[in-house]
Amino acid sequence: MSSTEVFKRLQTSEQGLSEQEVKVRLKTHGYNELPTQTLTWLQVLARQFKNPIFVILIACAVVAGLYSELKQSVIILSMIALSIILGFYNEYKAEKIVIDLRRNVSIKAVVTRDGKPSEIDSRLLVPGDLVSVYVGDIVPADLRVVECKYLQANEAVLTGESFPIEKTSEGLNLQNPTPHQLMNYQFMGTVVVNGSGKGVVVSTGKNTEFGAISKTLARTHPETEFQKGVRQYGNMLLTLTAALAVGIFGLNAIIGRSLIDALLFALAVAIGLVPELMPAIVTISLSQGARRMAKLRVVVKRLVSIEDFGNMDVLCTDKTGTLTEGRIVLNDCASIHGKEDPLVLTYSLLCNAAVVGEKISGNPMDVAIWQHAMEKGAKEDARNYTKVDEIPFDYQRRMMSVVVRNNGEHTLITKGAPESVLSNCTYVEMESRKEPIDTTLHLSINDKFLNLSHLGYRVIAVAYKDVDTKTAYSAEDESDLTLLGFLTFTDPPKKDVTSALANLNEMGVNTKVLTGDNELVARKICDDLNVPVKRVIGGSELTQMSSTEIKAAVEETTIFARITPEQKLDIIKALKANGHVVGFMGDGVNDAPALYEADVGISVDTAVDVSKDAADIVLLDKDLLVLANGITEGRKIFGNTTKYILMGTSSNFGNMFSAAAASIFLPFLPMLPMQILFMNLLYDVANITLPTDNVDEEYTKWPKRWDISFVRKYTLFFGPFSSLYDFLTFGIMLFIFGTFAAANLSPTSPEFLKFASLFQSGWFVESFWTEVLVMFVIRTRRIPFLTSRPGKWLTVLTLSCIAFGTVLPFTILGDFLGFTALPAEYWVLLVLMVATYLLLVDAGKVFFYKICKF
Amino acid sequence: MLNLDLFAWWAVTISGGIVFLILVSIYLYTNSRVVRGESNKSTAGTSRVIRRESNILAAGTRLGKDFIFVWVLIGLLVFYIISVNIGSSMVFAAGNIIVEVMLIAYLIRNRREKSAETVRPRSQ
Numbered sequence: 001m002s003s004t005e006v007f008k009r010l011q012t013s014e015q016g017l018s019e020q021e022v023k024v025r026l027k028t029h030g031y032n033e034l035p036t037q038t039l040t041w042l043q044v045l046a047r048q049f050k051n052p053i054f055v056i057l058i059a060c061a062v063v064a065g066l067y068s069e070l071k072q073s074v075i076i077l078s079m080i081a082l083s084i085i086l087g088f089y090n091e092y093k094a095e096k097i098v099i100d101l102r103r104n105v106s107i108k109a110v111v112t113r114d115g116k117p118s119e120i121d122s123r124l125l126v127p128g129d130l131v132s133v134y135v136g137d138i139v140p141a142d143l144r145v146v147e148c149k150y151l152q153a154n155e156a157v158l159t160g161e162s163f164p165i166e167k168t169s170e171g172l173n174l175q176n177p178t179p180h181q182l183m184n185y186q187f188m189g190t191v192v193v194n195g196s197g198k199g200v201v202v203s204t205g206k207n208t209e210f211g212a213i214s215k216t217l218a219r220t221h222p223e224t225e226f227q228k229g230v231r232q233y234g235n236m237l238l239t240l241t242a243a244l245a246v247g248i249f250g251l252n253a254i255i256g257r258s259l260i261d262a263l264l265f266a267l268a269v270a271i272g273l274v275p276e277l278m279p280a281i282v283t284i285s286l287s288q289g290a291r292r293m294a295k296l297r298v299v300v301k302r303l304v305s306i307e308d309f310g311n312m313d314v315l316c317t318d319k320t321g322t323l324t325e326g327r328i329v330l331n332d333c334a335s336i337h338g339k340e341d342p343l344v345l346t347y348s349l350l351c352n353a354a355v356v357g358e359k360i361s362g363n364p365m366d367v368a369i370w371q372h373a374m375e376k377g378a379k380e381d382a383r384n385y386t387k388v389d390e391i392p393f394d395y396q397r398r399m400m401s402v403v404v405r406n407n408g409e410h411t412l413i414t415k416g417a418p419e420s421v422l423s424n425c426t427y428v429e430m431e432s433r434k435e436p437i438d439t440t441l442h443l444s445i446n447d448k449f450l451n452l453s454h455l456g457y458r459v460i461a462v463a464y465k466d467v468d469t470k471t472a473y474s475a476e477d478e479s480d481l482t483l484l485g486f487l488t489f490t491d492p493p494k495k496d497v498t499s500a501l502a503n504l505n506e507m508g509v510n511t512k513v514l515t516g517d518n519e520l521v522a523r524k525i526c527d528d529l530n531v532p533v534k535r536v537i538g539g540s541e542l543t544q545m546s547s548t549e550i551k552a553a554v555e556e557t558t559i560f561a562r563i564t565p566e567q568k569l570d571i572i573k574a575l576k577a578n579g580h581v582v583g584f585m586g587d588g589v590n591d592a593p594a595l596y597e598a599d600v601g602i603s604v605d606t607a608v609d610v611s612k613d614a615a616d617i618v619l620l621d622k623d624l625l626v627l628a629n630g631i632t633e634g635r636k637i638f639g640n641t642t643k644y645i646l647m648g649t650s651s652n653f654g655n656m657f658s659a660a661a662a663s664i665f666l667p668f669l670p671m672l673p674m675q676i677l678f679m680n681l682l683y684d685v686a687n688i689t690l691p692t693d694n695v696d697e698e699y700t701k702w703p704k705r706w707d708i709s710f711v712r713k714y715t716l717f718f719g720p721f722s723s724l725y726d727f728l729t730f731g732i733m734l735f736i737f738g739t740f741a742a743a744n745l746s747p748t749s750p751e752f753l754k755f756a757s758l759f760q761s762g763w764f765v766e767s768f769w770t771e772v773l774v775m776f777v778i779r780t781r782r783i784p785f786l787t788s789r790p791g792k793w794l795t796v797l798t799l800s801c802i803a804f805g806t807v808l809p810f811t812i813l814g815d816f817l818g819f820t821a822l823p824a825e826y827w828v829l830l831v832l833m834v835a836t837y838l839l840l841v842d843a844g845k846v847f848f849y850k851i852c853k854f
Numbered sequence: 855m856l857n858l859d860l861f862a863w864w865a866v867t868i869s870g871g872i873v874f875l876i877l878v879s880i881y882l883y884t885n886s887r888v889v890r891g892e893s894n895k896s897t898a899g900t901s902r903v904i905r906r907e908s909n910i911l912a913a914g915t916r917l918g919k920d921f922i923f924v925w926v927l928i929g930l931l932v933f934y935i936i937s938v939n940i941g942s943s944m945v946f947a948a949g950n951i952i953v954e955v956m957l958i959a960y961l962i963r964n965r966r967e968k969s970a971e972t973v974r975p976r977s978q
Contacts, residue, residue, distance in 0.1 A: 661870075665863035713882060720875040727868040731938040736946065740860050783966040784958075825943055832950040839957035840926075846964045847879065847923040851886035 001171045003146040006200055012128035016112035025126035032125040032141050032204035034211050034609075044092045048084045060274060063267055089287075109140040112198075129201040133192045135361050142208040143186040143199025145169045150195030150353065150393050152363055153186055156320045158209060158590050159516040163328065163458055163491075164193045164364055189589055189608060194353070194363035210589050213565050224599050225581045226307040226638075229706025230282075233645060236708060237274065240653070245270035248660045255664060265663060268673035269656045272680050281644045285691035289637040296629050297620035305616035307641065308599040310634020311581045312509055313703040315627075316572060316594070318586035319515035321606070323525055324491040328364040330372035331457060331492075335485040336428055336445060344485035346381040347462050349373050351402045351413040353393065365460060365489055389473045399424075403473050412467045414478050418449040418486065421461035427482040434482055445483065456524020457488040490524070498529050500624035507631055508702040509583075512558055514568050516590060519561035526559060539563040542570070550574045568594035581703065585627075587611055602627070632700050639695040642704075644687060647778050650715045651771045652680075654722025658767075661723075662730055667743045668756035670730070670763055672818050679768055679805075686772050686801035693791035696780055713852050718778070721844060722770055725837045729766040732829060733759045757820040761809045764819065768805040769834050772798055777841045781849055785842050865935055872931045876924050883920065922960070929953075 007013050017025070057080055065073035109122040110132040117132065122140035125131065131143055133151075145151065145167050152164040168183050186192075186199055188208040205211055223231075245266045252262035283303070290300040300306055320326050333344040348369050354362035360370045373379045385404040393400035399416020414421055422445060427434040435441070452459045463481035467473070501511050511531055515522050519536050526533050537553060539562040545553060547570075554574045560567070568584075572594050575582045584591070584598035587607030595601030595614040603615035612618055619626060662670035671679075734740040742755035775798060780788035809819035918925075930953060937946040 661867050665860065665867065716878045717875075717882060720871050720878065724868065724871045724875065727864070727871055728934055728938075731864050731868065731934065732946070734860060734864060735938050735941050736943055743860055781966070783964055784961045787965075829943055829946060829950075832947050832954070836950050836953050836957070839954055839961065840930075843923055843926065843957050843960055843964075846961070846966075847920075848882070850920075851882050 001144075003169055005171075006144050006146060010128040010200055010202070012130065012200060014112075014130070015115040016130040017126070017128050018114055022113060022124075022126055022129070025128060026124065029126055029204055029207075031123045033123050034206060041088075041092055045084070045088050048088050054080055057274060060267075060270065110134075125201050125204055127201050127204060130198060131201055132196070132198050133186065134196045135192055135194060135355070137192045139186045139188055139190045139192065141188050141201045141205075142203045142210075144202050145184050145186060145197050145199045147199075148195060148197030150363075151186075151192065151197040152194035153190045154193045154364070155187060155190045156326060156516075156588060158187050158190055158213075158588065161320070161517050163489075167195075167197060169197070194366075213589050213592055224304050224308045225311060225706055226304050229708065232706070232708040233711060236712065237649070241270045241273045244273060244656060244660060248663065251660070251664055257663075261669070265659075265669055265673055268676040269659055272656045272659075272676050273652050281687060281690055282641050284688075285637045285640050288691050289633050293617075293630055293633055296626050298626055298630055299618040299620060300616070301618060302616040305600045306634045307638045308581050308634070309583065309617065310631055310636070310638045310700075311703045311705060312583040312600055312631065312634075314510045314512060314575050314580045315504060315583045315585060316512045316514050316568075316575070316598070317584070318588065318591050319513055319517055319522055319525055320491060321587045322585050322604070323493055323497055323513065323529065325494050326491065328368045328458070328489050329492050330365075330368045331488040331490045333372075333485065333487045336430065336448070336483060341485050342378060342381065344462050344487065345369070345373055345376070345378050346385075347413045347464060347484060348415055348460070348487055349379060349382045350385055350387065350404050351400060351415040351462070353400065365458070365487075368489055369487065391473055391475055391478065397475055397478070399478065401473070401475075401478050403467060403477075410467045410469055412465050412473065412477055412481075414463045414481055415460055415487075418459050418461040419446070421463050421481070422446060422449070422483060424478050425463050425481045425483040427480075429482055429484050437483070449486070452486070452488055454520050456521040456527075457490055460487045460489070462486065491521075493525060493528050494624065496625050500627055501529055501531055503625065503628040504631070507628060507700075509631065512554075512560070512571075514560045514563060514571060514584075514586075514594070516563060517561065519559065522559045522561045531558065533558045535559075536561060539567055542567050547574070551578055554578065565590040565593050569597050572597045579705075581705065631703075635700040635704065636695040637691070638704055639699050640691050640693055643693070643775075643779050644690050645711060646714050646718075647775055648687070649711065650718040650778075651722045651774060653715050653719040655726060655767050655771060657719065658723040658726035658730075661727075666730075666759075667747070668752070668759070671760050671767075675760060675764055675817055675819070678817055679764060679771075682768065682801055682805055683771055686775070686798045689791065689793040689797045690775075693779060693794045694789055696782060696788050699781070710852060714848075717848055717852075718841065718844065721837065721841050722767075722774070725770055725833060726763065726767060728833060729763050730759075732826075732833075733762040736829070737762065737823065737826065754820065757818055758822070761814075761819040761822055762826060765806060765809065765822065766830055766833070769802060769830065770837050772802055772805075773834060773838060774841055777838050777845070781845065783842060783846055785838075785845075861939070864938075868934065869931060872927050875927060879921070879924050926957070926960075 001009070058077075061073045061077050061080070108119050109125055110117055110119050111125065112118075112130040112132070125141050129141075130146075131140065133139060133143070139153065146169050148167050148169050151167040153167060154164050155161060166183060167186060170184060172182070172184055174181055185202070186197070188204075188210040203211075248269050249262050249266035252265060253259060257265075286300075286303040286306050289306050290303060293300055293306075317323060333341065333348065335341040335344065352366045352369055354360050354366035354370050356370060360367045370379075373382075385406045387402055388405050388410060389403040391401040393416070397416070398420040399414050401412055401414040403410055403412050405411075414424070422437075422442065425437055428437050428441065428445065429435075437445070449459050449461070462484045464484055465481050467477060504511060513522055513526060513531070519538060523533060523536065535553075535557040536559040537557050539560075542550065542553075542560065542563060550570060551574045554571055555578060560571055563571070568591065572582050572584060576597075576599065581599045583600040583602060584594045585602040586592075586595055587604050588611060589608050591603075592608075592611050592614040595603060595611055595616075600617060601615040602617045602619065603611045604619045605612070607615075607618075617630070659670050659676065737758065739755040739759040742752045742759075745752040745755070775794075776790055777785040779785075779790060782788040808814040808817070810821050814820075933949050933953070937949055
């Protein structure tokens with residue numbers, strides 16, 4: 001389509017739209033802005049409730065409230081509230097940080113309306129507007145170029161391609177073109193890096209290519225691996241609690257206990273099984289982790305992603321701006337033999353369209369030449385030359401030339417695409433002598449250029465010839481040139497990326513590169529970063545694969561090149577379906593859907609807003625070494641959460657199972673409902689500092705997965721240990737301390753109540769000691785457990801709780817709870833019994849971890 | 855006088871607890887053998903495994919060693935039932951001390967510090 005047809009189709013002209021027409025179109029198309037994914041405080045609050053444990057707890061609180069257990073009901077509700085407040089505070093704060101990070105600067109656009117150019121807020125652009133763009137401008141909407149002069153744009157945010165794309169105003173005849181191919185279009189969010197041009201706005205806001213990608217983002221984040229694990233755990237607990245509660249109630253009712261007593265006891269056992277503090281422990285762990293990560297200048301936007309961050313075993317990363325610096329640098333300026341030649345640099349500096357002021361701007365490759373020359377101090381050599389004329393770059397010739405004067409002699413210097421320059425050369429300079437270029441030499445030089453391209457470099461050739469003095473020079477003078485040498489350019493890897501990726505590999509995280517750039521460039525970067533490349537798949541190859549083939553291919557592929565944002569999404573989905581915890585790191589708008597889909601989306605603060613919105617974690621520094629610290633942090637948090645779940649479920653299960661069994665054969669309840677609930681509360685207090693506990697170094701070495709079958713096996717194996725020692729305590733209390741005598745007494749007699757209280761006190765203390773102290777054994781895999789040092793606060797609080805639980809039967813509160821003082825002999829036996837229990841559990845670990853891996 | 859019904863109930867319960875623990879141990883052990891056997895099959899180690907399994911004597915010895923923990927449990931059960939039946943705190947205390955010494959020796963033999971026995975990710 002020609003420019004005239006474009007004007008006609010969009011009902012506009014070279015004079016632009018009239019202000020009246022703009023008003024009409026603004027009403028029809030709306031403002032030229034993108035909807036962002038910023039959450040309101042209410043949405044952040046609402047997402048705190050998506051936790052099945054809360055459902056169980058709320059149900060327990062309601063039932064407890066209904067059966068006059070108001071105290072317990074209030075305690076449970078307070079715990080829920082605490083968890084919600086903590087989670088909300090941290091997540092909302094993170095959201096606010098991200099909002100602050102946004103560059104709150106409105107983009108201006110130069111638009112021609114009613115024949116007059118003026119600068120307006122880009123939000124007010126409408127389809128049909130005629131927009132002018134210059135070097136350094138961010139393109140404000142999708143434009144069809146109608147006029148251009150050396151116009152080049154960096155489209156990395158959209159396509160991932162580092163090198164600038166040349167633009168043209170000519171019509172193109174393409175079938176189903178991709179953004180890469182649309183050279184007569186400029187896309188919203190891309191940057192003009194060279195030249196200037198005019199374009200007619202084709203689409204605005206969410207209808208642009210940029211907006212289309214934003215639209216693909218789901219309104220809600222997919223469930224993370226951690227959330228799935230918590231949901232499965234909640235379901236397991238729900239089933240277990242319901243089965244046990246119904247069983248206990250039924251059995252107690254059958255043996256003739258009053259229905260209310262049986263119900264309250266069953267309810268207390270059920271509440272005892274539920275780890276009330278779990279949401280709080282998880283939230284405190286996550287919040288503390290987020291705070292520690294903030295010190296490393298890492299903003300955690302979604303707390304639940306921290307654990308997946310630690311468990312991540314595949315990190316997919318974009319290339320440009322993530323692994324690389326996202327800017328072009330001059331790598332080499334050499335003769336055709338590959339030897340460094342200062343004259344190549346001097347000539348390329350003279351034949352250069354960059355605008356040098358306080359800041360150097362223009363074509364990134366020309367800018368890179370200047371920066372290189374300034375670093376090398378080579379710009380002085382160029383001072384001996386005076387520029388006489390310039391033959392600008394154009395897309396037909398794909399080269400530019402200048403004529404310079406030095407000592408009265410005129411020289412034409414040409415710089416451009418190697419194949420174009422070479423075809424205009426008849427000689428090549430070889431060690432200060434000119435050699436004619438025959439067919440063999442032409443092919444050999446061409447091969448050299450191709451090889452360099454295959455190594456991932458962008459190559460530019462430099463040639464010259466002596467010319468006579470003329471008033472004006474033209475493209476026709478660019479013939480019979482002497483090829484001087486070439487320049488190679490690259491987008492260099494970021495500092496420390498090599499060691500960051502090596503660190504990740506050592507931590508069990510596999511890196512895969514997903515880029516819109518070509519395979520050669522991606523390979524070069526992987527080589528530079530010492531990332532072994534197993535297989536490379538291109539976007540076109542991926543399109544032809546079935547989902548099963550993609551699932552198989554993603555396992556063995558390191559580089560995915562020339563892929564679209566949708567394909568990035570497919571790759572992430574395939575990896576997730578294969579059971580991986582997948583992280584994705586990117587900064588462009590083309591990365592946003594993948595950031596959203598990944599278990600952990602990681603972005604940087606220099607990323608486009610859409611990417612930051614979609615990300616779970618935002619790195620405020622470009623230093624990727626911080627990733628390894630974040631992963632370790634995530635693994636520690638996962639470790640401490642897992643500890644609580646394993647300890648809580650197994651010891652609670654054991655205790656409640658013993659309570660259920662004992663209630664059947666004992667003439668009295670083994671523990672009163674109030675006593676069970678109090679013990680549960682005290683246990684939770686002891687656990688509150690668990691998030692500060694130390695995690696063994698070896699635990700953080702490899703990523704872990706939520707494995708509900710492991711939790712089940714753990715509960716099945718370690719739960720009965722606790723029951724075993726409960727039963728033993730029953731035996732001691734009944735047959736050594738004589739409480740069996742109650743069986744022959746009337747349940748209302750003071751003697752009966754005394755025996756029952758002694759029994760209950762004995763079991764309370766034993767149960768509490770074993771439940772709390774086993775924490776020191778279970779918190780580590782090390783054998784003996786004493787070789788792993790627990791956290792300072794955990795030790796202090798746990799031992800304080802033990803002391804409190806021990807003196808409780810001797811206090812007024814103990815009396816109020818129905819406890820009685822225990823004889824001295826009991827304490828001796830208790831110490832010995834608990835020591836045996838702890839050693840036995842430690843020995844059980846030898847057996848268990850030999851057969852159950854986690 | 856000891857309440858025999860109550861004692862019988864108690865003995866059944868604690869024995870039930872230990873039997874349950876032993877059954878769980880056997881289940882976990884067998885389960886892990888099956889999983890390991892399957893992975894060995896897929897890595898062409900089948901013949902070696904079968905040969906090893908065919909050696910009944912070796913298998914018996916290994917079973918004895920692997921299940922040392924279960925033997926400890928059975929021993930403990932017998933000791934606890936007897937000591938509680940006697941009703942003597944002295945016997946109970948002395949027995950516990952002996953068991954503790956044995957367990958400490960076992961733990962020292964199986965000492966595992968800073969070992970990284972965690973699962974390597976599949977992608978490695």
